Amino acid sequence: MIIPILSYGHTHFKLDCRDMNLVAIVAEAENLRKKVMEATNYSRENFVLEDSNGRPALTLLWSSEKDGTLSCWSVRTGLYIGAFKPEAWDEDNRDKLLNTLDEWCDKANQGMARCSECGQWVNAYKKYSYTGSVCLKCYNPKKHLPPDSSG
Numbered sequence: 001m002i003i004p005i006l007s008y009g010h011t012h013f014k015l016d017c018r019d020m021n022l023v024a025i026v027a028e029a030e031n032l033r034k035k036v037m038e039a040t041n042y043s044r045e046n047f048v049l050e051d052s053n054g055r056p057a058l059t060l061l062w063s064s065e066k067d068g069t070l071s072c073w074s075v076r077t078g079l080y081i082g083a084f085k086p087e088a089w090d091e092d093n094r095d096k097l098l099n100t101l102d103e104w105c106d107k108a109n110q111g112m113a114r115c116s117e118c119g120q121w122v123n124a125y126k127k128y129s130y131t132g133s134v135c136l137k138c139y140n141p142k143k144h145l146p147p148d149s150s151g
């Protein structure tokens, strides 16, 4: 079976982001996802964003067409990195956010994790839940629990 990967080229993504707000990008991405699904008969919810060297870097997931929140995971580690709200994606902020995404791509491909408490990128971290990670300073064994397997 051929499993399609919805890959978003680095340059292409940046050009789209210059011209469109996040809700429009999400709508277009969703449109593309449906077309790929029809053509391949395979359901795929995630996009992969490449870094500037064309290597897969971030798994992107839009929460919904209307909401438009963009959540990111590291392709390399599978760990959750963070999310962008559509209202943060206004034109004044866009360049800054795109630089942030560039940074996330590079750090993720270095195998680093972004602490979900303090936001620092670290090499040493503790995993919790399914895809969460925290730095060693923020780690709290009472709060950062492994995935609940009780059912």
Ligand SMILES: [Zn+2]
Binding pocket: 115, 116, 117, 118, 119, 120, 134, 135, 136, 137, 138
């Ligand atoms: Zn931390």
